[in-house]
Amino acid sequence: MASVMKRTLTLVVSVVIAATLVRALSPVALAKGDQPGRVTVFDGARILDGNGGAPIENGRMVVQDGRVTTVGPASAVSIPQGAARIDVTGKTIMPAMINVHAHMGYEAYTTWGARNHTAANLLDHLQREAFYGVAAATSVGSSPVEMSLQFQRDQQAGKFSTAARYLFMPGMAPPNGGPDHILREATNELHVINEVATPEEARAAIRRMADQGIRHVKMWVDDRGGTYPKLTPEVYTAIVQEAHSRKMTVHAHAIQLADQKAVVAAGADVLVHMVQNVPLDDEYQALLREKKPYWATVISLGDPVEVCNDDPFFAEAMPAAVVEKIRANKQRAGLTAHCAPPSPNAANREKQLAQNFPQMIAAGVKLVLATDTGIHPGHTFGSGEHVELARWVQLGLPPAQAIVAATKTPAELMGLGDLGTLAPGKRASFIVLNANPLENIRNTRTISDVYLDGAKFDREAVRRKWREPR
Numbered sequence: 001m002a003s004v005m006k007r008t009l010t011l012v013v014s015v016v017i018a019a020t021l022v023r024a025l026s027p028v029a030l031a032k033g034d035q036p037g038r039v040t041v042f043d044g045a046r047i048l049d050g051n052g053g054a055p056i057e058n059g060r061m062v063v064q065d066g067r068v069t070t071v072g073p074a075s076a077v078s079i080p081q082g083a084a085r086i087d088v089t090g091k092t093i094m095p096a097m098i099n100v101h102a103h104m105g106y107e108a109y110t111t112w113g114a115r116n117h118t119a120a121n122l123l124d125h126l127q128r129e130a131f132y133g134v135a136a137a138t139s140v141g142s143s144p145v146e147m148s149l150q151f152q153r154d155q156q157a158g159k160f161s162t163a164a165r166y167l168f169m170p171g172m173a174p175p176n177g178g179p180d181h182i183l184r185e186a187t188n189e190l191h192v193i194n195e196v197a198t199p200e201e202a203r204a205a206i207r208r209m210a211d212q213g214i215r216h217v218k219m220w221v222d223d224r225g226g227t228y229p230k231l232t233p234e235v236y237t238a239i240v241q242e243a244h245s246r247k248m249t250v251h252a253h254a255i256q257l258a259d260q261k262a263v264v265a266a267g268a269d270v271l272v273h274m275v276q277n278v279p280l281d282d283e284y285q286a287l288l289r290e291k292k293p294y295w296a297t298v299i300s301l302g303d304p305v306e307v308c309n310d311d312p313f314f315a316e317a318m319p320a321a322v323v324e325k326i327r328a329n330k331q332r333a334g335l336t337a338h339c340a341p342p343s344p345n346a347a348n349r350e351k352q353l354a355q356n357f358p359q360m361i362a363a364g365v366k367l368v369l370a371t372d373t374g375i376h377p378g379h380t381f382g383s384g385e386h387v388e389l390a391r392w393v394q395l396g397l398p399p400a401q402a403i404v405a406a407t408k409t410p411a412e413l414m415g416l417g418d419l420g421t422l423a424p425g426k427r428a429s430f431i432v433l434n435a436n437p438l439e440n441i442r443n444t445r446t447i448s449d450v451y452l453d454g455a456k457f458d459r460e461a462v463r464r465k466w467r468e469p470r
């Protein structure tokens with residue numbers, strides 16, 4: 001795995017250098033790339049480097065060719081001769097976030113579905129991620145493989161304007177099983193889901209993915225309340241074993257206690273979702289302490305949508321008519337965006353979340369940022385990340401740990417050796433905030449600027465694009 005990662009990294013590095021040149025020449029680029037050789041110093045900010053330790057107060061970060069060269073207290077870092085100085089006194093810098101679970105390509109705000117799934121729309125979603133401070137985002141189980149591989153090649157070659165880095169993974173389910181009915185309809189149209197009925201089919205599918213250089217795979221283990229076929233233990237065990245023999249990482253969707261136990265016991269590397277209806281038992285907590293899987297909570301997909309509150313942070317990314325429509329919708333219906341009163345089940349759900357979340361963390365699971373955004377316009381790309389962060393803190397996680405789970409840990413999970421923390425050699429991909437998120441996690445929403453690979457992302461250009469008719 002290490003050698004593959006190193007190779008991939010080298011490729012990405014050389015391609016990005018080329019991409020920087022292309023971007024600098026291209027009139028269609030949204031944001032101009034960092035100028036080669038230019039040294040920039042970000043001076044005076046509180047710096048959260050992504051490792052979760054004490055912040056660097058009055059920090060200084062030196063950036064050259066899109067990468068951090070030095071970071072530390074201003075008193076200990078000298079300003080290189082000829083460097084451009086950007087005064088960020090009083091602000092807070094944190095690494096750009098990494099999202100390990102979304103469903104990209106289908107959302108178009110006024111419509112939703114397979115016909116929206118184009119490279120241009122995918123790029124739009126990745127620009128939304130970048131706008132909100134996300135450096136890389138992962139489309140999980142719902143994206144067509146050939147198109148996604150081509151998009152990655154094109155993005156690495158610098159053919160697109162600046163956006164979050166696109167990551168994806170294929171999904172596996174039994175015939176007619178897997179994603180919720182909304183996603184199922186769209187993915188059926190594009191023949192996206194790898195439907196496998198036997199261990200042999202599962203192993204063959206994994207081998208095909210491995211041969212394409214794919215490092216991650218998702219499987220659904222869920223009967224949707226008895227309405228769907230569910231992967232059998234024989235099949236998902238074969239998926240995990242074959243994937244591990246090919247150095248691949250398995251993300252397992254499971255929402256019921258028994259299914260979560262079973263997939264963790266089978267060796268799934270990433271648990272997706274949280275048990276929200278019953279307490280965790282001792283047996284499961286002991287298993288978690290032993291296996292310590294990564295954990296993609298995606299709690300906020302089940303929450304009331306923030307668009308219901310009068311907050312431009314969420315509303316500005318959407319057509320006004322769509323915001324109005326969501327606010328006017330007082331009917332709760334499955335996965336559609338609404339502003340209905342809380343469900344009768346909400347209080348019980350909160351009680352279970354408040355109990356189960358700290359128990360999962362205490363068991364030593366490795367929390368990673370994941371949103372499940374892309375299913376409806378009320379909970380969507382980039383802004384959804386900030387909602388999930390605040391949810392963790394509301395359930396008892398210290399803000400410093402929430403930031404690590406949004407930066408360093410997901411970078412490690414996704415094999416992004418150049419992202420996740422601010423340290424010499426890492427990409428200068430970071431968010432400049434007007435207020436300190438350690439004091440209040442909702443301060444991650446006070447975005448002043450986003451930098452990707454050392455270049456300021458043109459947030460105003462994205463805002464202008466949103467205001468144009470599609």
Ligand SMILES: [Zn+2]
Nearest residue numbers: 101103140372
């Ligand atoms: Zn999902």
